[in-house]
Amino acid sequence: MAYSIQTVAKKTGLAISTLRFYDKAGLLPFVARDSSGYRAFTDGDLALLHTIVCLKNTGMKIADIRRYIELVMAGPTTAKDRQALLAAHREVVVAKQQEIARSLAEIDYKLQMYASPDAEAKVAQEWALASADKEKNGLPNPFTA
Amino acid sequence: MAYSIQTVAKKTGLAISTLRFYDKAGLLPFVARDSSGYRAFTDGDLALLHTIVCLKNTGMKIADIRRYIELVMAGPTTAKDRQALLAAHREVVVAKQQEIARSLAEIDYKLQMYASPDAEAKVAQEWALASADKEKNGLPNPFTA
DNA sequence: CCTTGCCCTAAAGTATGGTTTAGGGTTTAT
DNA sequence: ATAAACCCTAAACCATACTTTAGGGCAAGG
Structure with a gap:
């Protein structure tokens, strides 16, 4: 039901390394881990990731995207x-x-x-x-x- | 009659350091030097520099702008x-x-x-x-x- | 059991486009 | 003739955004 990082990379066109980089940069605090410590992306996560990609495409800096995601996480x-x-x-x-x-x-x-x-x-x-x-x-x- | 680097910086909005960086990168082979080794920009140089800025504004990489300038210099x-x-x-x-x-x-x-x-x-x-x-x-x- | 194909982190490396620093001449007004 | 305001180069440094490398764990098939 959840997507692996490789699957998400194919769906989004982002490199696996980029997804991990975004995660480390604080852009993906919503992505859960399975029992093995592997990232498990849900459809809801893909929707948020899509928003992140839109912000990136329009030139927003990582630090500012993180700020947006922090607001989303705060409810x-x-x-x-x-x-x-x-x-x-x-x-x-x-x-x-x-x-x-x-x-x-x-x-x-x-x-x-x-x-x-x-x-x-x-x-x-x-x-x-x-x-x-x-x-x-x-x-x-x-x-x- | 010729413009100093400071004057050109003010006219174009580029930093002096950026103009020197562009020169070193091969974007300004047409800019002459005076007897003291100072850059002397003419109006024709400003026109070429303006084209460079347009290419930069539209996201062209330095290496590609240099290629364009090389073609211009070649006649x-x-x-x-x-x-x-x-x-x-x-x-x-x-x-x-x-x-x-x-x-x-x-x-x-x-x-x-x-x-x-x-x-x-x-x-x-x-x-x-x-x-x-x-x-x-x-x-x-x-x-x- | 062991190979294959995933996944992980941490850290180093790369690419691009500048800016800053250090050290040193030139020009001009006083 | 000296200070202030310019100019120069070379080289180091910085920011941004990734990618690559090194080392290692997990899971399934033969």
Whole structure:
């Protein structure tokens, strides 16, 4: 009925070593042990682990995930704290997503330049401008392949 | 006319130590030195540095950014290679953005639960289910705060 | 009984991306 | 000519997140 660490690794895509690392880091205090000292994961544990993976995927640090899990373990009275923690994290993630989108837009601009019919000419011009910029400042020109 | 490392740090928001680290890592082969051995950044250098920051912001590894810069330094003939490199990176970034969006949606689902009027009841029920899941498997129940 | 395939811990090692420290020149204003 | 404010390198150090290694126990089949 309970899952072995290997089974959970396959179900989640996490390495066995990662699961043990998370456990040691305090992320899996809810995982029980069988009579041999082996970890025994229940379906409920998988649900919590899934939440941990979501937090990890969105860039939350181990220490902060641990804080969230501690609140969960402390019982229903910590609901407000969990909400605050997740809401704050949400804002961080959204901001980072926007920053990435902005940088990606600039990369797309370059890609569009490279894809244009006169890409060659544009790249050559960039090159000429960078060279001129060096000469103008009386500096050695590294753009002389 | 050229910018000192401190000026560039302020303009870009990068730490001076980070700029030196990038230089040592081969990301800034285009930055010249003045007669005292001080780095002298031109406006063209800032443009290239900006591209580097975009790649960094989107999660590109230093080693891959260096590869891109190497192509730039090698001249206009490498335009096709640069395009391929950026296009491949773009796909990686878009995929990661989507994965983050999926995880964020799950976090939002939890937030919505915490925000509902009967949040208390829902959290208590979650708690009860997790406990039952342990008992069902004859395992010690850690949810007993 | 013993091999095979699981499981365990503790500790060391790896990868990445920086930051800090130590020691030392340069430039500028007083 | 000296202090303050810059700049430099090399190398050590740090944080984060894992992975690998070493040594060993448990369980089932032949």
